[in-house]
Amino acid sequence: MKRSFLLSFLLSSTSLFGVKTDSHVFEGYPTLSDGELQGVAVHWDGGIGVGPSLDEGIRPPQGAVIWDLAQTEDGFLYIATGGPGAVYKMEIASGEMKKVLDPDEPLLRAIHVDADGNLYAGTSPEGRVYRVNADDGFPEIYADLESLYIWSIEDDPENEGALLIAAGAPGRIYRLPKDFAPGDEPEIVLDTNAVHVSTFAFSPDGTLYYATGPGGHLLRKRSGGKPETLVELGQGEVREIFPKDDGSVRIAVYRSDSSDTSSSSNSSDNDSDSASPDGLPSGIFDVGSDGFVEILLAGSDEKIFSATLLDNELLIGSDSRGRVYRFQDRFDWSLLAESEDGGEVSKIEAIDDKNAWVATSNPATIHRLSYDPTAKGVFISEVYDAGQKVRWGTLIPVGIQLDSIQWETRTGNRSRPDDSWSEWEALKEQKVASQPGRFFQYRANFETPEAVVRRIELFYQLPNEAPIFRRVEGIPLRLESLPMPPQAPPRSTLPQLFSQNDNDKSSPSMPQPFVIHEDSGWLSIVWEAVDPNDDELRYRVYLRRLDQEDWFLLAEDLKDPFFSLNIAGFDPGFYEPRIQASDRMSNPPNLAKTSETRGNLILIDNQPPTIIPPTPENPLQFTVSDNFSIISSVTFRLEGSESRALLPTDGIFDSKKKTFKLPEEAQEPGATLHIEAADARGNRAAWTGLVTAPEKTDSASDEEPKPESSPAS
Incomplete structure (x- = not known):
């Protein structure tokens, strides 16, 4: 075994290039x-x-957490804070704040402004409702509830001028009628056996939806009917409820990773229920009128902390990094903004159909999220680590209307950008102008809203390194090279193919083996899909060019998660694949489900490079170009000698057109010269010809002729 290993080490082939372009x-x-x-x-x-855009924001004078927001019609915004509990009144035009309520209680989770501009604030753990008069700003204790915690205050849609209050310990919904006065007894609209009623909402037909906790449920109470349990929440907490016209309801659920309750949880000291079922994770869910739950968004490391409706779409706030998302459905959502200070997005309040207030906590900050269709934008990439100091080549984006985007880069040798990094520099004909370094960052300046970037490829050159001997031994053997026996076609599985491109080590429940044929002119689209019910799946495969709108169907009713096609006649360019999966083989037609996904862009290029050979004017110089792919390698052979590699004159393979210079010894007029070139897609081209003599210059032709020799001599 020891000798066999050493022989394979000594006889192993080496790379053609010492300087590597990556x-x-x-x-x-x-x-x-x-x-x-x-x-x-x-x-x-x-x-x-x-x-x-998300502005830098304004911070209240005190408080680490913002729990609720309420805007008035005359240009003011009320802000409820915690740690300590207080309410501030901010003039929106100037950003100036003043404290209007400072109760001697630690928790202030709910505020509300009525039609007359009066402010109502619910405090805990005394269960008091304060009113701050719109005229004189004087605060008073408006109502004392039997419950100790107040979680939400809203208008009563069925009783004009009345307020509804979600409360806990015990879990109830109270009503304060329009003619309510301090000292009156609040009406109990709903009395549950739960510890808390955390939130509620009414559908257009008057149906009440409400959530209890901890270890609670989502319930429905139709007008005149009894409460119906729709969903077991477990340790999940419903943050918002959005009823729909069709009788279904969309809910935003928050659930922390830890079992203990945080300051964001609706719980008191004795509320924990370790025996409660697992329930729902953090996410967005649709609950049908029949109580069946459909998962729309779940499983992310970021948890949903807040949500609101804006122009019939959800705005979602995360529990970390201060992120705001737009969500329409599973295949239509976006990351819109991220607060510079991070933290959780504790409250989002719509201003109108295009703008919203975004409150982040730890630290507490009020931001304004604004939509402007004519606005410009900037994207700064994460820092890329090349592993060592490298020389940077080109930066090639792929997308739509890229001419309106201005690109800049900067580099350094520390993982975080600081004063030691280079300044931002614009690309020069797609070339990175920044100095060599280990770390890299790019900045894209968007000038128009029509531009979209889907892919950015960065080329760089790794430095050549000296060989390292690991072992040298003398072995008493006679060595003789023998031809390698033919090898069988390699076998692989989909997880092994995917692991070549990323670090995803997951595998499907039943890996599908297949044989690899390395035939030119073919493309295989492969994917990985599983069904939660272990249903049998069927697939459809679509493809389209990036610059076209129409998809064309390649195949349907596929059983295997891959499809191969001959692309010899395809127009070169970037293509986008789309896959549909259906479980219709295992379900009745009315219950079958279909989902789809899109893959990364695929470059189809069957055209070989073009070699422009040396000329008498430049007998040592030639050019290789390609219409779509990067030139990746060039070799030459003189008079049947062994092939020798050539680097471009600028030393790096990073563009579609490159100039090369032959060594001086190749300038042998009449000798046979053979040049081969390949592009990044494996297309190859070759040229063979005779080395031509350099063209004589005018000065050489004007030289004085030598005298002829005499016959006598």
Whole structure:
């Protein structure tokens, strides 16, 4: 075994190039969402385009948490804070704040402004409702509830001028009628056996939906009927309820990773219920009128902390990084903005159909999210680590209307940008002008809302390194090279193919093996899909050019998760695949489900490079170009000698057109010269000809002729 290993080590082949050109692709939502957003949005399919802007924000004088917001019609915004509990009144035009309520209680989770501009604030753990008069700003204790905690205050849709209050310990919904006065007894609209009623909402037909906790449920109470349990929540907490016209309801659920309750949880000291079922995770869910739950968004490391409706779409706030998302459905959502200070987005309040207040906590800050269709935006990528100091080549974006985007880069040798990094420099004909370094960052300046970036590829050159001997031994053997026996076609599985492109080690429940044939002119589209019910799946495969709107169907009713096609007649360019999966084989037609996804862009290029050979004017210089792919390698052979590699004159393979210079010894007139070139897609071209003599210059032709020799001599 020892000798066999050593022989394989000694006889192993070496790479043709010592200087290696490498590249890194920035593509897909998981990668691009780690960048910095300034008036741009990252869509679920990985596209970057102009989006809403999030201002720097204003911080209240005190308080680490903002729990609730309420805007008045005369240009003021009330802000409920915690740690300590207080209410501030901010003039929107100037940003100036003043404290209007400072109760001696630690928790102030709910505020509300009525039609007359009066402010109502619910405090805990005394269960008091304060009113701040719109005329004189004088605060008073308006109502004392039997419950200790107040979680929400809203208008009563069935009784004009009345207020409804969600409360806890015990869990109830109270009503304060229009003619309510301090000292009156609040009406009990709903009395539950739960510890808390955290939130509620009414559908257009008057149906009441409400959530209890902890270890609670989502319930429905139709007018005149009894409460019906729709969903077991477990340790999940419903933050918002959005009833629909069709009798279904959409809910936003928050659930922390830890079992203990935080300051954001609706709980008191004795509320924990370790025996409660697991329930729902953090996410967005649709609950049908029949009580069946459909998962729309769940499973992310970021938890949903807040939500509101804006122009019939959800705005979602995360529990970390201060992120705001737009959500329409599973295949239509975007990351809109991220607060510079991070923290959780504790409250989102719609201003109108295009703008919203965004409150972040830890630290407490009020931001304004604004939509401007004519606005510009900036995207700053995450820092890329090349692993060592490298020389940077070109930066090639792929997308739509890219001419309106201005690109800049900066580099350094520390993982975080600081004063030691280079300044931002614009690209020069797609070339990175920044100095060599280990770390890299790019900045895209969007000038128009029509531009969309889907893919960015960065080329760089790794330095050549000296060989390292690991072992040298003398072995008493006679060595003789023998031809390698033919090898069988390699076998693989889909997880092994995917692991070549990323670090995803997951595998489907039943890996599908297949044989690989390395035939030219073919493309295989492969994917991985599983069904939660282990249903049998059927697939459809679509493809379209990036610059076209129409999809064309390649195949349908496929059983296997891959499809191969001959692309010899395809127009070159970037293509986008789309896959549909259906479980109709295992379900009745009315219950079958279909989902779809799109893959990363595929470059189809069957055209070989073009070699422009040396000329008498430049006998040592030639050019190789390609219409779509990067030139990746060039070799030459003189008079049947061994092939020798050539680097471009600028030393790096990073563009579609490159100039090369032969060594001086290749200048042998009449010798046979053979040149081969390949592009990044594996297309090859060759040229063979005779080395021509350099063209004589005019000065050489004007030389004085030598005298002829005499016959006598």
